Amino acid sequence: GYHCDLDINECASQPCQNNGTCLDKVDHYLCDCSQGFKGINCEVDIDECEAQPCQNGATCRDHVATYSCYEGENCEVDVNECEQQPCENGGECFQRSDVRNYRVLPELSTSNFSYEKAAGFICHCLPGFTGDNCSVNVDECESAPCQHGGSCQDLVNSYQCVCPDGFTPTSREVDINACDSSPCQNGATCEDAANSYRCRCPVPGRGEEPWGGQDCDVRLVGCRRHQCQHEGRCVPLLTGDSEHSYICSCLPGWAGDRCNTSTTFSFTTEGSLLAKVKSGKILQAIYPGLVNDGEWYQVTVTMDERLVLAVKGPGCEDGCHVKNEGQNTLIFLNQNYFQQLYVGGAPQEYLALSSSGKGFIGCMEDLKVDHKLLLPQDLIREENKGLELGCYKHDWCQDDPCSQHGECVDMWVRNSCECRRPYYGERCEKEYQSWTFSHENTSSYTSFNISKSHGENFTISFMMRSLKPNGLLLQFHREGKSYLSVYLKEGTVAMYSPHTTLLSEAKSVTDGDYHLVTIRVNYGHVVFPKAGNNRALGNVSVETGDVVLVGGLPEGNSVNAWGGSFKGCLQDIRLDDTQLMVGDVSEGLEVYRGRSEKVLQGCQSDDTCGRCVELKDGYECLTDALFQDNALQYSANSSLLDPVTNITMAIRTRDENGILLSASGKAGIFCLGILNSSLLIKLDSGPGEELLAFTSDRTISDGAWHQIQLSMVDPAVSVSRWRLT
Template structure:
């Protein structure tokens, strides 16, 4: 530019750059620097960031460079700026968030669903699943389950259909959920069919050409038949058939006579309950049991080579219940195939290829014996089966499954038992096996007996017995030819019925007792021939019967061979196979023998007959099956110190005897009625003797001696034909004062001569002889048996205790017949001959062995008692009591502390000595003055002052006193009291500070506690004085002076600051003088002041002054 165009105009002067870009000049050009979001040489191009559609989920893309939208579109700043114009903002539709609207907002987070509704979130939305009716039966619906549904208020659902209200397009309505057996909008249509036997239902389906090969049958059924026909879809050569076989569902599929599938489900469905089943034929064949009770193996499937063209025509017809047969119906005579029996029961909810079958779908003439509904009757109500029989409902009738031994249609009949051995007769029954019997046998029967032996069952061929079952010791026993014997574990001879079962197989036999398996035995190959004979209860030959358990006595009932009954006495006419049975002494019924005819009850017992047995009602104090045993011990026949012991046919009185060692031996003799063999001796003893005889008996040349030698027990015997002495000795000492139990017996008691065995303390110490000797039968004669010595007048007998000695069950009693109020009834006895009585009551245990004495006491055992010799200081039964040496109050002036065999006195003040009996002389070093006499007291002394002195130590002169009156009647007034005589009435006028009839009492001015702040009060004559703490002053210690010096010092500092020169110094000196005087005054009034104590000491000793008697005591 310029007049001569000499000035260069900058190219940027014309602002060539758009969108607020920065222009930069060059020599012959310029450059535009664009803000982000713009492009082009002059930044004229707005980069389209939304062109790539970055916003997802239907979000709207807004570029930041669109200045006209600022302030209008949420998400953009309030004002447009070029430096922020790059990029875009996504405006997301409801339900989405994120930079690119790629985040699904969880609308369920705010819990929009009310009234228990369950929220399900979807992209950009949510759905509320409203719950069923609440506790009050109210349904909720609407978008958020907030609206009460009332479509069921007047619903039309029939047959117990469940009404479900709904809300559609703002309109309230309802739908019906039908129970099984009904369908239709209002459940008004029945879908149940009843099949009464020999009935079928035929359905024809229209031909359809399906693109997808799929055939389906659903149905529910109810029956008790274990085997029955359900449906057959197809024709003769191509079909799908569903049947019940033994209670299980079986599906068979056949195409062009070629089996394609055979499936079953092992779940019993013949129980009279409803069951649902689904059959599907497609690329696979599926059989599915839909019961909720079926938890496993409920579905079975298999692949099949079936094409649609092969079955499309055949599957146009379906038969339910059975296949028609015969010529009476046009539909019949169509099939000749074998099938299960006709279905008896009910079918419902039949659905074929998704089409529900109702009575309206069944054309006329397409059914036989089929009724609408389910005609089911419970034939088992009310319990037609008797005797606990189990009723089985057969839909059209019932069947009774009877418990043995009952039979008949209603289990009312009972197989008649056979009675064997009535009145001890010998009998048996025989049945031919017959040609109808099988190789494997099961023989069972009920057996009742009280005998321990008897033949039950035997099988015999033409040559020998090869199987036997009999009783041995009351237990079942089984034996076969050339086999081991099997013996049962439990007895069956208690008079009850037991079911016995014998299973016979070719190579083994098994035996059962009721439900208990007793075992088996291996046998050689058994072949049961038709001519073999089954014997029950015995055999024709009595000797052979005795070898095989003897004749059976009891009852046998309900004999069965392979479940075929063999009746002794048939209820109805017997079959031909039982006509040839043989009964020998077998009677009808099961009556027992009357055993009371022989009067078996003793001692007045009353007999009652029970089956093949008797029972006795015994009188009091008798026991035993036949009242043969008397309860002697319940009669209290023994002295109180003895224990009654029942023996055969009687009793004995047992006790422990004490022997003193001086003429205390006792001897016995047999009553000559003892018949049993005497083969053992049993007794107990306790002693500390080391050499003594316990038992001695001699009848030359036989003798028996039991003694203690060198503290060892010694047994010596010579008896029978032996001339040698048999000796047994213990290995351990027995003289320890403890009880020892001894048994000496023959090793072989049934032999005339045997070795002998000695057992001490239950096999703690044993010994067995090597030589043999005879029994003790020589004691049955007139042989004296000495106990505790060998002569009753010996002075060296046993000192200790002996229990009652038992010789082969016969006791040597310490009591004579005169000591026992009831005569002993038993026949065999040893009689006490010696007149000296036995002393009973020996302690059962050696109490001293447990060291019962405490604190060093020494135990002394007297066998009948014991005592503890206690050390000094102890007493009591066990020396457990500490003797209280203080109980005699030995401490005269002190407290006693008990010790062990001693005591200690704690003396009161003023006393000393072992028993505090000495009064301490307190006048030693006394302080009495002015001629006073010291008088000793208890833990102190007093001064007896001279006439003119008083005080504790008589240091003070006594105040004057006055006397008035005459010799006959006078009065002394102390402490300057003025004695007056007014008309013959004598009285004292006391000075201030004194009271009393004679002015003898000094008033205690300190009694009112006049001193404050812990001050100590001194009682003076007619006044008091307070000794103050260091922080207090005043007559009564009422002035607190603890901070006075600080206060005055502060005041002084204030004065110094206000004053000038000499005046300030003078004031300070004056203050110091005042402080010094005040401190001096306070020191003489403190609790502790040596100067004052020194100055006023004489007055201090007079604080307790002036008691009228001249003598004062020191307390």
């Protein structure tokens, strides 16, 4: 400083390594090393095995700040490291392998017992001694506490001043706390150290410059004109000559003194990344989550006694760690083990050993090997094909390449379409052929020969559309006998085998719309995925030579047990991933070719109207209709201009019970039917209204024609009585 009033902070450059604490002195610094390290800058890892502490033939293995003795063929013997009394000067020894010390000793207060950390010992030193084994006598004279030229004599946990004539020591044994003089200013926190102290400067307020210096008494103004780029954070500091300066803390993807060097690069060739280390045996750690969602993930791979994979990103914000399975002994790696480093891929002879056989596609940044940053500029060579600076990516799903028939997946260098059934193709531009069964109540079916075994674990799936609540969908045969039937029962999908009873999915699929039906058979159990049912089916397997009949059975075989033949449309029928198809087959599809009987191509409805007359409020069919379990469904679709006030029909039947007409809309329900040969009317106007029900005074199930009229007494008003004639 101008008046030589600023003490240069020699610790500003952080010279102490391996978590050593730097003690700033006048014109020099001292490093208070953490356990296990020594040297001027704590750069030397102390070899605790050098003194050969293990006896009786036990093997010594060096660790940081400790060692472990292994004895026994399978390391089953717990060596007592405290038996040789390693703690000097009256220090008390505790074994790390003693589970009673965990959650009790301060050093083990937050740790759980594990064999990985069970080696070594902990020394609790008497006051005045320090070090891993309490061998160091703390020099209380180092701070020169004796004044007026007195000489200091170091004692255990104290000191003694020998004063010159005319002076008397105030105390012969003094335990000095450097923080007693309150050296830290501006709200800083003082921490007493060995013959020194450390000031923890307060966090600056919003818009304020922080305090610095030995006593937190200097405003750090080095960031006023900083040049940190790309949103790098400026950290002010004092240099060794008390000059104000700063360093830049860079965001991911940037490095350099001013955060102006990009560390981001990308690969544009197909592939994935696989890393393995071999030393006696192969170690492998696999992260179970997906990381191909286009988001950034921080990945760290370290190896000591185990291969450890750490992933930090979406779903693992605090970091997820995966270790290779099993308990491994220490792996000492020769420097020649890693002669070459491949990034993003490897030569084909190495890629062939990986599960995918491909290289990595995507972006990387901040690549560090042994804590040394590798810049992409250093990686670019002529032989490194596909490596580009930066991370530039095209949105391959922007223009809906899947024709609105599937979900687009951005594969980084191209798109991929996951097509919704029944569509397929690279852009979901193709549709599997649909087929109509029992058109105009004809008997129809298709037959397929199974040419490969599907075993006891198989999936049946298909698209269907029907209004008929009962009917046979598929039936599996072996040697002329059926062993598995899939059919409709009261609008839901059911299964039956000779080994068990009915299994039904509790969801109606006979509403006239297309439904995807999926049934999984897994070693004797049936799963309807939509309903979540999982029930025992018995021993059922699909084998080579079996026959699958779809939609019905050949002539001469009864389908009454299944509610008749299926009436409706089927499409995209699959047994596992193999298509059951009739007619022309597209290239590249795995199919079972079948033959059909009276099955129509496309999805076609019956001609329910012999002659259709269009009216202003809908249409009218001029025909005599014969109803035999083939109900008709009509939808107004908001085409009615006025409410219905009059219903007429002519019927002829001998059935004593049945539904003639049922209509519903919003909350209201109307039903006209036959109950015990009489007409039955039910009217429900919605919540809060009384359900009205009444019958006719005469029977009509006599085989003769009857004209029926149901009308409002006064259609001009919103609420009126109804009359049945």
